[in-house]
Amino acid sequence: MNIHRFGVCALTAITLLASPVSAKKDKPPIADQFLGTLVSMSVPGAMGTRVTIWVDAYTTDDVAESLAKALEQDGQKALVTAMEKLTAGRIRIGTGDGLPLAVARQRTAADGSRLVYLVTNRPLKGFEIQQGLDSQQYPIGFIELKLGADGKGEGTIVGMAQLKMDAERNLSVASYATQPARLTAVTTETKK
Secondary structure (H helix, E strand, C coil): CCCCEEEHHHHHHHHCCCCCCCCCCCCCCEEEEEEEEEECCCCCCCEEEEEEECCEEEECCHHHHHHHHHHHHHHHHHHHHHCCCCCEEEEEEEECCCCCEEEEEEEEECCCCCCEEEEEECCCCCCCCCCCCHHHCCEEEEEEECCCCCCCEEEEEEEEEEEEEEECEEEEEECCCCCCCCEEEECCCCCC
């Protein structure tokens, strides 16, 4: 098994980790919808599969901070447990059922480009094919989207991820697969 690691800066660690729960009984309008095409050599039959992501609401800073503290102080298991209570939207790979997103965070640059981070509290469907004891240490789905001001871009999907935070609050994301999957031809439709 090869483990692919890539780092996420400390500010991102704080900003990526959570989502508010709506107090309304009526479903709020969708904040964003993303479409892309999955490119992966490690997910059988996934080449060219359509991926649809709906973000109902982006995570607040206070919830993100509480999740960052859970990871920092008590580890990944505490983070996964805390995320079970959160709903930010959903992701659908292919024509299957959608999987809930627990966390949705975004950063917008002065030029209008955006980084969007999405996290699930369980592996993404199709990525969990290689099950075993080691795979249980990778219980999170992690998606990063890089979008230009025109709403078009690309992304990375780590279907089975492990998250750790160091003393400087730098977040590292490890992939159970040899390499993360890619999302190409990503487009967005902002709803509000």
